[in-house]
Amino acid sequence: MIKLSSPGAADMASTQGGSGPSSAAPEAAAASNHVPPPEPEPEPQPVGVLGAPFDGEDDLWDDDGGEMAVFTRVPSTEIIYRNKRKRWKVVGRYIFGDLLGEGSYGKVKECMDKDTLERRAVKIFKRRKLRRKMNGEQNLQREIRLLKRLRHPNILRLFDVLHNDEKQKIYMILEFCVCQLKEMLDRAHEKRFPVWQAHRYFVQLITGLEYLHSQAVVHNDIKPANLLLTADMTLKISDLGTAEELDRFRRSDEISVSQGSPAFQPPEIASGSDAFPGFKVDVWSSGVTLYNFVTGQYPFEGETVFKLFDNIAKAEFDIPDMVGPSLASLLRGMLHKEPEKRLGIFEIQQHDWVRKKQPPTTECVPVPPRNGSECHELTSARRHGPEAGTPPLPTDPSGAARTSPVLNPKSWSGCKHA
Amino acid sequence: MHNHEMTPTAYRVLTMVGHCFNGIGSVWLARHAASGNLVAVKKYDVDKCSFEVLSILQHESQAMRQLRHARLMPCLSSFVSGTELWMVEPLCGYGSTKDLLAAHFTEGLPERAIALILRDVVRALDYLHSQGYVHRSVRASHILIGANGDTYLAGLRSSYCSYRDGRRLARIHQFPELAADGLNWLSPEILAQDLRGYTASSDVYSLGITACELANGLEPFAQMPPAAMLHEKLAGEGEPVLLDATTIDAGYAERVQEQNDTDDPAVHEDDTSLRLMRAAPGRRFSDAFHQFVRLCVDREPSRRPTPAQLLTHPFLVRQCRRAPPLSHLLRPDVPVSEATLLEGEQIVRDRLVTDMAGLQLNQENTWDF
Numbered sequence: 005m006i007k008l009s010s011p012g013a014a015d016m017a018s019t020q021g022g023s024g025p026s027s028a029a030p031e032a033a034a035a036s037n038h039v040p041p042p043e044p045e046p047e048p049q050p051v052g053v054l055g056a057p058f059d060g061e062d063d064l065w066d067d068d069g070g071e072m073a074v075f076t077r078v079p080s081t082e083i084i085y086r087n088k089r090k091r092w093k094v095v096g097r098y099i100f101g102d103l104l105g106e107g108s109y110g111k112v113k114e115c116m117d118k119d120t121l122e123r124r125a126v127k128i129f130k131r132r133k134l135r136r137k138m139n140g141e142q143n144l145q146r147e148i149r150l151l152k153r154l155r156h157p158n159i160l161r162l163f164d165v166l167h168n169d170e171k172q173k174i175y176m177i178l179e180f181c182v183c184q185l186k187e188m189l190d191r192a193h194e195k196r197f198p199v200w201q202a203h204r205y206f207v208q209l210i211t212g213l214e215y216l217h218s219q220a221v222v223h224n225d226i227k228p229a230n231l232l233l234t235a236d237m238t239l240k241i242s243d244l245g246t247a248e249e250l251d252r253f254r255r256s257d258e259i260s261v262s263q264g265s266p267a268f269q270p271p272e273i274a275s276g277s278d279a280f281p282g283f284k285v286d287v288w289s290s291g292v293t294l295y296n297f298v299t300g301q302y303p304f305e306g307e308t309v310f311k312l313f314d315n316i317a318k319a320e321f322d323i324p325d326m327v328g329p330s331l332a333s334l335l336r337g338m339l340h341k342e343p344e345k346r347l348g349i350f351e352i353q354q355h356d357w358v359r360k361k362q363p364p365t366t367e368c369v370p371v372p373p374r375n376g377s378e379c380h381e382l383t384s385a386r387r388h389g390p391e392a393g394t395p396p397l398p399t400d401p402s403g404a405a406r407t408s409p410v411l412n413p414k415s416w417s418g419c420k421h422a
Numbered sequence: 423m424h425n426h427e428m429t430p431t432a433y434r435v436l437t438m439v440g441h442c443f444n445g446i447g448s449v450w451l452a453r454h455a456a457s458g459n460l461v462a463v464k465k466y467d468v469d470k471c472s473f474e475v476l477s478i479l480q481h482e483s484q485a486m487r488q489l490r491h492a493r494l495m496p497c498l499s500s501f502v503s504g505t506e507l508w509m510v511e512p513l514c515g516y517g518s519t520k521d522l523l524a525a526h527f528t529e530g531l532p533e534r535a536i537a538l539i540l541r542d543v544v545r546a547l548d549y550l551h552s553q554g555y556v557h558r559s560v561r562a563s564h565i566l567i568g569a570n571g572d573t574y575l576a577g578l579r580s581s582y583c584s585y586r587d588g589r590r591l592a593r594i595h596q597f598p599e600l601a602a603d604g605l606n607w608l609s610p611e612i613l614a615q616d617l618r619g620y621t622a623s624s625d626v627y628s629l630g631i632t633a634c635e636l637a638n639g640l641e642p643f644a645q646m647p648p649a650a651m652l653h654e655k656l657a658g659e660g661e662p663v664l665l666d667a668t669t670i671d672a673g674y675a676e677r678v679q680e681q682n683d684t685d686d687p688a689v690h691e692d693d694t695s696l697r698l699m700r701a702a703p704g705r706r707f708s709d710a711f712h713q714f715v716r717l718c719v720d721r722e723p724s725r726r727p728t729p730a731q732l733l734t735h736p737f738l739v740r741q742c743r744r745a746p747p748l749s750h751l752l753r754p755d756v757p758v759s760e761a762t763l764l765e766g767e768q769i770v771r772d773r774l775v776t777d778m779a780g781l782q783l784n785q786e787n788t789w790d791f
Contacts, residue, residue, distance in 0.1 A: 099649060116649070118647070118648060118649050119602055119648060120601070120602040120605075120648075121602075121605055121613055121648050121649070121652055122597055122615075123597070123615040180615070182617060234595070235595040235615065235616065235617050235619065236594075236595035236596065236619070371617060377616075378617070379616045379617040379618045380616045380617050381614065381616050382613075382614050382615060382616060382652075382656065
């Protein structure tokens with residue numbers, strides 16, 4: 005029997021960037037993976053009497069004002085100015101910003117704590133969509149339970165969970181990350197990282213995994229789309245939706261179900277065994293991930309999931325010549341067919357390639373720009389700033405308001421030199 | 423320097439003088455038994471502190487013990503006693519410059535005093551930056567003044583050491599934790615939290631805001647919702663300025679008040695800022711001071727001067743030349759010192775005696791519990 009995740013559950017896998025539908029054939033995955041960039045929302049323009057920004061129709065009713073759609077008769081002359089006036093979106097104490105990605109569960113947006121001004125990401129789940137997927141709600145519950153307990157620099161941190169029963173939404177407030185490693189790879193030359201850069205990420209991945217395993221958690225879905233980077237280039241393992249929490253008092257890490265992405269599954273799953281050591285599943289998929297980092301390819305491919313699993317079960321793969329001998333031996337150790345003979349986390353950490361420092365020699369693959377901003381500028385405050393907490397300034401028809409130094413709430417900074 | 427023991431019995435705690443760290447800790451006046459010197463003891467109840475708070479306190483005491491500079495607040499001793507963490511520091515008689523603003527200089531300090539204070543702060547910053555530290559919370563409440571006029575920069579708990587794994591980071595991306603009350607002083611690039619990160623020059627921005635705070639009596643962006651403040655800083659609408667005759671004319675406060683009366687109530691200026699606006703036209707800061715602030719609060723981090731460059735700025739050089747001691751400039755404020763304390767103790771004792779004298783025990787009364 006092949007233990008295969010439902011396409012929906014596999015799709016759950018993608019996090020902040022929201023890309024990465026788990027397709028059987030990696031090339032097909034790469035091809036179909038191109039998420040059209042989210043439409044830039046129209047710039048807020050101070051029009052109308054109140055100077056409120058206009059916004060596109062995008063989630064007009066999506067804000068948390070608890071407003072009901074009330075139909076009122078509006079004279080046609082006023083329509084241009086008055087309709088679609090969107091207030092900035094605030095949920096709890098978070099001001100929402102631009103869209104970061106979309107997945108089958110809902111959206112990922114940038115947000116900001118309005119009291120501490122810390123930049124965060126919010127993953128929005130729609131209950132309706134969750135119910136349509138196999139184990140959707142259970143997976144989310146487990147992910148929340150796990151993330152609340154886990155705290156490590158290489159694990160994406162969960163700060164807050166908000167529920168809106170009326171709108172059937174769940175908001176997860178997470179650490180803000182600038183991109184997925186998958187997005188970087190897709191834009192890189194030959195879709196691969198220079199060895200030193202791959203090393204830098206891989207070491208952090210192993211550190212994060214070591215912590216997860218020490219907490220009796222099997223991630224089950226390690227792949228570049230689930231590895232995120234923060235602004236200071238720290239790697240964060242994300243998406244514990246398919247993770248398995250082991251009983252702390254059990255002796256072995258044996259598990260029987262794995263819902264990961266097919267291309268990253270080990271032979272024991274591909275060949276359909278009933279039970280297999282869980283930690284070694286993560287080692288295998290980290291091996292595939294490292295292979296992908298340095299070669300831009302996948303060790304096992306196939307046009308269909310069936311063919312792919314056939315290839316994985318054989319566990320025969322080539323390592324391109326450009327990979328040095330030390331790295332090749334690590335890859336062979338991590339991609340060993342027998343879970344028992346596969347390297348453990350500790351052995352990986354002791355491996356020469358991992359321990360050797362890799363100074364930056366070639367140019368680094370950069371973080372791709374987001375919505376046209378090279379440096380991933382803050383969006384939540386820029387768009388929503390002046391209204392956040394203070395009403396818009398009354399606009400003086402003569403324009404005197406702009407030049408006179410008065411007009412508060414801005415008095416302290418608003419006054420100019422006489 | 424005396425050795426400051428790591429036991430609570432070595433200090434005679436006299437009275438509580440205030441709170442610190444958003445009210446998490448309390449500050450006590452104490453006497454070091456061996457030397458007889460007055461010290462300030464900061465106490466934190468470890469049981470009530472969250473994980474984050476504890477790691478910040480740990481960082482603070484480490485930083486204070488690793489760094490040593492005449493203008494930087496030293497930590498004489500720190501230890502845990504029962505459930506309490508004690509941090510012993512020298513007593514600063516005048517308290518913080520924020521206390522000065524609250525007590526006698528509600529409309530701002532005189533320019534000369536500010537120059538003397540800022541010069542010492544700039545020296546401390548110069549040292550901190552040379553050690554790879556970014557202070558990240560330069561503000562009036564973190565500048566302490568001793569009874570003899572010595573200025574110390576404190577508040578190292580939100581500092582960040584840019585040495586990581588033996589390398590010095592070119593740009594820092596970490597956002598200060600638990601710093602919600604200090605957001606007004608933070609530079610736009612720290613608040614932006616984007617890929618560009620920030621450097622030590624963000625301390626110079628905070629210094630500029632602090633200069634405005636000391637001169638105006640209130641920091642720029644005060645009484646603004648944080649998100650609005652952030653928007654202003656990022657959009658660069660109106661730079662923070664010193665309020666004096668050149669920036670505010672005589673009728674300004676009245677016009678604001680008029681506007682208050684007519685406009686909707688949400689735009690109201692409160693009385694504090696109105697009072698400060700009224701005070702502003704009556705004074706005149708030097709052009710050098712204005713320029714000093716403008717340089718510091720430049721939105722472009724690379725255009726801001728370094729602390730070393732600031733030390734040669736005409737504002738500091740001219741104002742500090744042949745300046746009287748700071749304690750003269752701070753009159754009529756009186757520092758807490760041996761003399762005042764004794765006086766205070768005497769008053770308390772006197773009051774106790776008179777109270778006791780007035781107390782008459784009624785023979786007929788029996789103790790009734």
